[in-house]
Amino acid sequence: MELLCNAPAHATVPSRYIFPPEKRAALQLDNDLTPDDITLPIIDLHHGALSDDRRSQVAAEIIAAGKEFGFFQVVNHGVEEDAVQAFRDAAAGFFALPAKEKLPYCSYDMSKRFRLATSTSYDRGETRYWRDYVKFRCYPPSDDNVRCWPSKPASFAPRLVEYCEAVHGLAQTLLGLVAEGLGLDAGFFAGDLSGGDTHMSVNYYPPCPDPSVTMGLLAHCDRHLLTLLSQADVAGLQAMHGGRWLLVRPVQGAFVVNFGHQMEIVTNGVLASVEHRAVTNSVAARMSVASHVHPTDGCLIRPAPELVDEAENPAQYREFLFSEFMEAYDAADASRDDVLESFKIRRD
Structure with a gap:
C-alpha cells in the first residue's frame, strides 16, 4: 500500500491525485464558499456544570445550531486539553513510524478492528x-478492541483510553442535551441508540504542493448517530450550508460536533445529517481525530414517536435494524441520497 506518510515531501502532485476541474474544491472561487461572516455556532458547556435554566438554554442552542447548520462547536466541555494533546501526539507518532512497522496494519478490509489505509x-x-x-x-x-491497537508508539494505547473515556462522557452529555432540547426524555439516546462500539477515524493530510487540484476527503454524511471531532489549529473541514461550502475555522480547545444519519432518522428530519468534506493545504500537515458514536448492530432505528404526527408530520422513515443501514451505506458508497432512499416511506 502506497501511503503518503511514508513518502518524502512531494514537489508536485502525482497525476493519480489530480481531480478533474469539476470535482475540485475550487477554494479560489468566492461563489463556492459561504461568506466569512457566517461561522458555526460556538456553544459553551460550562464544563457540564449547568444550572437548570442554563441547561435549557444550552439545549435550545444545540437544537437551533443543528437545524441551521447540522454542525456546531463546543467549548468548556470538560475534556482536558492535556488528554487531547497527549493522544494527538501519540497518533502523530504512529503515522511517523517507519513504513515496515506500519505495514502489518495496512488494509482496506472494513471488518478489521484496526486498519491503516490511504x-x-x-x-x-x-x-x-x-x-x-x-x-x-x-x-x-x-x-477484543485493545489487542488490535498498535504497540508502537508505547504511549498510543494508554493515551487513547484516557482520551476516549473523556470523549465518551462528553458525547453522553451532548445526547442528553439534544434529547431535552427536542422535548424527549433526557435518557432517550441512552442504551442501544448510543451503546455500540465508538469508532475512531484519525485522518492525516500532509502538506500538498498544489491544493487547488486535490481533495482531502469526498463529500459525505456520517452513517452513525453523533461525531465529535478534534481538528486542532489547522483548518480543512468544510460543511455544506445553504448550497455553499462553509470552512469550519478552528477554535482553540473546541470539539466540532455533527449529527449522523441515525440522528436525522430518529428525529424524523428535525436534525439533519449534513454533507461535509476535507480540503488540503500547502503549508502544514493536518490531523483530525473523529469519534463516531454508534448504535448497537441490533438496535431498532425509527423516528421517535414523540416527533411524529400522522396528520401534520408523518414518519419519513421506516423501521430497520442498524446493521441493515450499515450494509446499505456501504452498498451506496456513502452517497447521502442513495442510502436514505432505501429507508424513506413513499407516500405517492
Missing part, C-alpha cells in the same frame, strides 16, 4: 484523495 474505501473513481487514515474501535476498551 485515500478512501469509497473511491467513486480512479483519483486518490490526499489522505492517510486509521480506523478502529476505540470505546469501550474491551480486550
Whole structure:
C-alpha cells in the first residue's frame, strides 16, 4: 500500500491525485464558499456544570445550531486539553513510524478492528484523495478492541483510553442535551441508540504542493448517530450550508460536533445529517481525530414517536435494524441520497 506518510515531501502532485476541474474544491472561487461572516455556532458547556435554566438554554442552542447548520462547536466541555494533546501526539507518532512497522496494519478490509489505509474505501473513481487514515474501535476498551491497537508508539494505547473515556462522557452529555432540547426524555439516546462500539477515524493530510487540484476527503454524511471531532489549529473541514461550502475555522480547545444519519432518522428530519468534506493545504500537515458514536448492530432505528404526527408530520422513515443501514451505506458508497432512499416511506 502506497501511503503518503511514508513518502518524502512531494514537489508536485502525482497525476493519480489530480481531480478533474469539476470535482475540485475550487477554494479560489468566492461563489463556492459561504461568506466569512457566517461561522458555526460556538456553544459553551460550562464544563457540564449547568444550572437548570442554563441547561435549557444550552439545549435550545444545540437544537437551533443543528437545524441551521447540522454542525456546531463546543467549548468548556470538560475534556482536558492535556488528554487531547497527549493522544494527538501519540497518533502523530504512529503515522511517523517507519513504513515496515506500519505495514502489518495496512488494509482496506472494513471488518478489521484496526486498519491503516490511504485515500478512501469509497473511491467513486480512479483519483486518490490526499489522505492517510486509521480506523478502529476505540470505546469501550474491551480486550477484543485493545489487542488490535498498535504497540508502537508505547504511549498510543494508554493515551487513547484516557482520551476516549473523556470523549465518551462528553458525547453522553451532548445526547442528553439534544434529547431535552427536542422535548424527549433526557435518557432517550441512552442504551442501544448510543451503546455500540465508538469508532475512531484519525485522518492525516500532509502538506500538498498544489491544493487547488486535490481533495482531502469526498463529500459525505456520517452513517452513525453523533461525531465529535478534534481538528486542532489547522483548518480543512468544510460543511455544506445553504448550497455553499462553509470552512469550519478552528477554535482553540473546541470539539466540532455533527449529527449522523441515525440522528436525522430518529428525529424524523428535525436534525439533519449534513454533507461535509476535507480540503488540503500547502503549508502544514493536518490531523483530525473523529469519534463516531454508534448504535448497537441490533438496535431498532425509527423516528421517535414523540416527533411524529400522522396528520401534520408523518414518519419519513421506516423501521430497520442498524446493521441493515450499515450494509446499505456501504452498498451506496456513502452517497447521502442513495442510502436514505432505501429507508424513506413513499407516500405517492
